[in-house]
Amino acid sequence: MMILKSKSKYDLESTLYSGQCFLWNPILSDNLQAHEIVLGGTRFRVQQLSDKIDAIYPLNITQNQSLILQNHLRVDDDLGYIYQSIESDKYLLSSFKKFEGLHLLRQDPWECLVTFICSSNNNMKRIKLMLNKLINSFDNTHTDSLGEYKTFPTPDQIIEAGEEHLRSLGFGYRAKYIFETSRIILYENIDLLKLRSQNYDDNLEQLTMFPGVGDKVANCVMLFSLDNLNAFPVDVWINRVLREIYLNDSKNKIADSRLRSHFQSYFGEYSGYINHYLFHSRRND
C-alpha cells in the first residue's frame, strides 16, 4: 500500500473507464473497489483514496514499479493549468467542475493502436470484449502472488496466429487491419515508442500509413499513448458537441479532419485534454 503523489486531484473511476483505455478491470479486493491492469509485464492494482490513488499491488512495490504506474496514470499532469489554458466557456467550466480529476492515461502505443483499430464502427462494450478475447487467446500467462494473469500479444504472435485467428474471435473486417498492421511493424522493424513526444504531423503521417488507421484512430493513438496532447480525435460524440456548443450548425457538412484542425487551433496546445472532457461530458448527460 502506497499513496501515489499526484499534482492534482485524481478521479480514478472516471479516468480508467472514460473510453480511452479498455485494459483496466474493476476488481473487488477486501470488499473494496479496486482496479487492475498489466503494465510492462507486471500486474498492478490501485484504488481511490480520497483525492489520491492508493497502489495496493504489488504489495512491496519497488521504486521502478511505482514509476511505471505513475507514468501510466500521468499523475504529474497539472490539471489546474490545463483548465486555465483555454478561456473557458460555460460548457467547459461545468465539465471541468463535474469531472474534476479526470486524467488522460499514457498507454502502451501498440496496445493502444490495436484498441482503436478495433473501435471503428463499434461500441465500447464490444471493444472491451474483443480485447479480452484477444488477450486470452494467447498463452502469455504469468504468475504472481495473486495467481495467473496474461499479457497482451505482440505483433509477432498475431502474425503467427494468422488473420483467421482474429476473425474467429469476432474481429470481422478489423482482422485484416490488425494482421497487416502487425506485419508492417515487424517487417519494417517499427518501434512505436520512438514516436512518443515526436512532432504531431509526422506521427499522423506515420500512423495513417497503417491499414485501418485514419485521422480519428491516429489522433486517439497520439493522444492516449504518444504524448501528443494537441491531438484531437473527432468521433460522433465530439462531432455532436462541437456542432451543438461551438458552431451554430445543425447540419454537418464539414469534414472531420477540418473540424479537427480548426479546434486544435481554437483550444490550443492541450486541445486533446479538452477533447477528452468534452467527450466524457457529452456521453454522460
Added chain:
DNA sequence: CAGGTC
C-alpha cells in the same frame, strides 16, 4: 445503430 476506414 455503435467512438470510421478504404
Added chain:
DNA sequence: GCTGG
C-alpha cells in the same frame, strides 16, 4: 461493411 444488443 463485421457483428452484437
